[in-house]
Amino acid sequence: MNIESLLIHGGVDGDERTGAVNIPIFQTSTYKQPGFGINKGYEYSRTSNPTREALEKLISDLEGGYAGYAFASGMAAITAVISLFNSGDKILISDNLYGGTFRVLDKVFKNFNIFYEIINTTNLDAIRENIDETVKAILIETPTNPLMDITDIEGVAKISKERSILTIVDNTFMTPYLQRPLDFGADIVVHSATKYLGGHSDLVAGLVIVNNEELSEKLHFIQNSTGGVLGPFDSFLLIRGIKTLAVRMDRHNSNTKKIAEFLRTREEVNKVYYPGFEDHVGYEIQKKQARGFGGVISFILKDNVDYKKFVESLKLITFGESLGGVESLVCHPASMTHGSIPYEIRQKVGIVENLIRLSVGIENSEDVIEDLENAFREVRKND
Numbered sequence: 001m002n003i004e005s006l007l008i009h010g011g012v013d014g015d016e017r018t019g020a021v022n023i024p025i026f027q028t029s030t031y032k033q034p035g036f037g038i039n040k041g042y043e044y045s046r047t048s049n050p051t052r053e054a055l056e057k058l059i060s061d062l063e064g065g066y067a068g069y070a071f072a073s074g075m076a077a078i079t080a081v082i083s084l085f086n087s088g089d090k091i092l093i094s095d096n097l098y099g100g101t102f103r104v105l106d107k108v109f110k111n112f113n114i115f116y117e118i119i120n121t122t123n124l125d126a127i128r129e130n131i132d133e134t135v136k137a138i139l140i141e142t143p144t145n146p147l148m149d150i151t152d153i154e155g156v157a158k159i160s161k162e163r164s165i166l167t168i169v170d171n172t173f174m175t176p177y178l179q180r181p182l183d184f185g186a187d188i189v190v191h192s193a194t195k196y197l198g199g200h201s202d203l204v205a206g207l208v209i210v211n212n213e214e215l216s217e218k219l220h221f222i223q224n225s226t227g228g229v230l231g232p233f234d235s236f237l238l239i240r241g242i243k244t245l246a247v248r249m250d251r252h253n254s255n256t257k258k259i260a261e262f263l264r265t266r267e268e269v270n271k272v273y274y275p276g277f278e279d280h281v282g283y284e285i286q287k288k289q290a291r292g293f294g295g296v297i298s299f300i301l302k303d304n305v306d307y308k309k310f311v312e313s314l315k316l317i318t319f320g321e322s323l324g325g326v327e328s329l330v331c332h333p334a335s336m337t338h339g340s341i342p343y344e345i346r347q348k349v350g351i352v353e354n355l356i357r358l359s360v361g362i363e364n365s366e367d368v369i370e371d372l373e374n375a376f377r378e379v380r381k382n383d
Ligand SMILES: *Cc1c(COP(=O)(O)O)cnc(C)c1O
Pocket: 073, 074, 075, 076, 098, 100, 101, 141, 145, 170, 172, 173, 191, 192, 193, 194, 195, 204, 205, 206
């Protein structure tokens, strides 16, 4: 089945008992056991719940995985994945990735002697050079948040296999509609489903997909033991959001291309980070491993442009955290999504003060461009 159809019919397609076309919300914590050792496959909803299970089967089908697991947030999902490792292990991470992922490694797991090393994962030689016997995994985002660096998933997975370590890909920015990391040899995919998969800025959720039985058993054990599970109602909402992913992503893709090109023509803008530009260093790799460039653009305003005034002058585009919703959202990474990364590291990787991240929604692109034009006009009033 093609992915557009799988988004709608994958996982558990409707309710067998009643014929309802949507999976019901099984809002229950426990299940009646007719006798000792007898149950219908469910005992307690932390361990399994039919609505959550339908979502987990769906995301596993979409990513081409062995099994999927749903968590209360992207960070709960990432925390579960890092819980696979032991004291003394080290994880290599991309040099600009979601601030919360850096924070949980730096402020939580480091205290348990699970270490990380920041490297430029776009450079496969840098990865090779940094693998010693303590390194047990490489965690990449591609494109990265917020600078849209592209890492060659197949290249990383090849190195990981040679060294018998795991490749973990945060696929939040692409979704399985645009990119399926397991097809390129990754072992684990994580999502902040809060973003494109949910798509409507109305829920917080995380997903993990694994490519084999051994990882699946470990992940389910961690999910059940640590308990950061997604509730039945949010599982239902996420299934509902996923059904329209294909049409939303197509519009995100086309709108974003237009807006990236518009931003590039503006004299107030110093640099635009968008992997859909043919002169982006990762363009060819992106074309090889994904079927679109996604809905996020970051750009640096010129030093003489008041970035606060620019952001506050936007009317249609909402100023706020998050991305991937139907509405356009703008954020200031240095003080918001990436504020937990120390100043020196931010400067080093390029998350500078006048960097703006734009998550392009599915509105009419002309309206979004007009809003940006108005904001540029406002900041020029100062001149
Ligand atoms: C938002 C985000 C996360 C964290 O997910 P939450 O659902 O906010 O916990 C992780 N990775 C990426 C790339 C994100 O954008």
